[in-house]
Amino acid sequence: MSVDLKDLETTPTLSLDPFGEAEKEPEVPAAPAPEAVKPAFDESILNDDERKMVDSFAKQIDLTNNNMILQYGAGAQKKMADFSEAALENVRTKDLGEVGDMLSSVVTELKSFDAAEEQEKGFFGFFKKNANKLDTMKNKYDKAEENVTKIVKALQNHQVVLMKDIAMLDKMYELNKTYFKELSMYILAGKKKLQEVRENDLKELMEKAERSGLPEDAQEAKDLDSFCNRFEKKLHDLELTRMISLQTAPQIRLVQGNDTQMVEKIQSTVVNTIPLWKSQMVLALGVEHSRQAAESQREVTDMTNELLKKNAQTLKMATIETAKESERGIVDIETLKQTNESLISTLDEVLKIQAEGHEKRQAAEAEMQRLEDELKNKLLEIRR
Structure with a gap:
């Protein structure tokens, strides 16, 4: 069952009946031998009122009361147990590892945005690529x-919880101081x-038993000595509880210090890292705009310049060709020469063909005359 720190007392109180029980407990057998009494605590940790309370309370202690010995300081020990349970519940329900994971996630998200991502080169795809790069940067930034x-919202919620825990740990520390003083007073x-x-009492009973030699006197001294030994062991148990309280104080401060450091880290992340990242991203987007504008202008x-050079070269070539064509005659001399040579060759061929035809016709006429004469001769031979 959880314990609320608000229900725990914040001022030292001393009581011989912490649980409201007045019944006598069965007598416990006595311990064998008495031990030397340890020196009392230094009273400098107490103020005057607390010293008076201790002196007054010491007079009420009855070492012959079994129930009193059993119950002595039990209330303070119960408070310390309830306090330890509350402290344990606080530590158990808090997960600082989750906060650390969130801080790491912030770093991962910030690193995921790379404003200097390299782009492919080339003039024809330049404008499209730059537009795509800028859109990519904006999308990454938005995401x-x-x-x-x-x-950050989750971190801020944790920050509120941690700050409440820090305040609660202050309360726990003050409670622990109270229980430490209360145990010291007991x-x-x-x-x-x-x-x-x-x-006093034990010494007198022992002297009385030695003087009388009676067994009942010796038993009475023995019983009181047993009560003293039991009460001394009870005080030792209280000293152990007091030591636990003493060790709890720095432990509370250590936990509180861890919470404080985590709150400071969250605060630094929220008020420094995140705004700085956003300003850097805005600058990166602005630089990218300027870079693209300059690169566009350069392209x-x-x-x-390239078009002007190409146009000048084209104009030069066209002008030269036009000038060349304008200086040429309607018909090139080479063409006339070739035509003339071809005409002369044609005439020569025609004359040659005509001469050959004349010769062939003369030969044909002679041949036909021969044939005619041959035919006439043959016909004359038939008439005879």
Whole structure:
């Protein structure tokens, strides 16, 4: 069952009946031999009122009361147990590892945005690629900003919880101081009473038993000595509880210090890292705009110069060709020369063909005359 720190007392109280029980407990067998009484605590940790309370309380202690010995300081021990349970519940329900993971997630998200991502080169795809790069940067920034905003909101919620825990740990520390002083007062009062009984009552009973030699006197001294030994062990248990309380104080401060450091880290992330990242991203987008504008201007200038050079070369070639054509005659001399040579060759061929035809016709006429004469001769031979 969990314990609320608000229900725990914040001022030292001393009581011989912490649980409201007045019944006598069965007598416990006595311990064998008495031990030397330990020196009382230094009373400098107590103020005047607390010293008076201790002295008054010590007078009420009855070492012959079994129930009183059993219950002595039990209330303070119960408070310390309840306090330890509350402290354990606080530590168990808190997960600082989750906060650390969130801080790491912030770093991961911030690193995911790379404003200097390299792009492919080339003039024809330049404008499209630059537009795509800028859109990519904006998309990455929007996505990272959305994730970072969610993480920061969760971190701020944890920050509120941690700050409440820090305040609660202050309360726990003050409670622990109270229980430490209360245990010290129980121990101091008990040691005073124990020392008083051993130096006075027990000493008198032992002397009485030695003088009388009666067994009942010896048993009475033995019983009181057993009560003293039991009460001394009870004080030792209280000293152990007091030591636990003493060790708890630095442990509370260590936990509180861890919480404080985590709150400071969250605060630094929220008020320094995130705004710095956003300003850097805005600058990166602005630089990218300027870079793209300058690169566009450079590409346009280079293309203009290239076009001017190409146009000048084309104009030069066209002008030269036009001038050449304008200086030429309607018919080239070479063409006339070739035509003339071809005409002369044609005439020569025609004359040659005509001469050959004349010769062939003369030969044909002679041949036909021969044939005619041959035919006439043959016909004359038939008439004879």
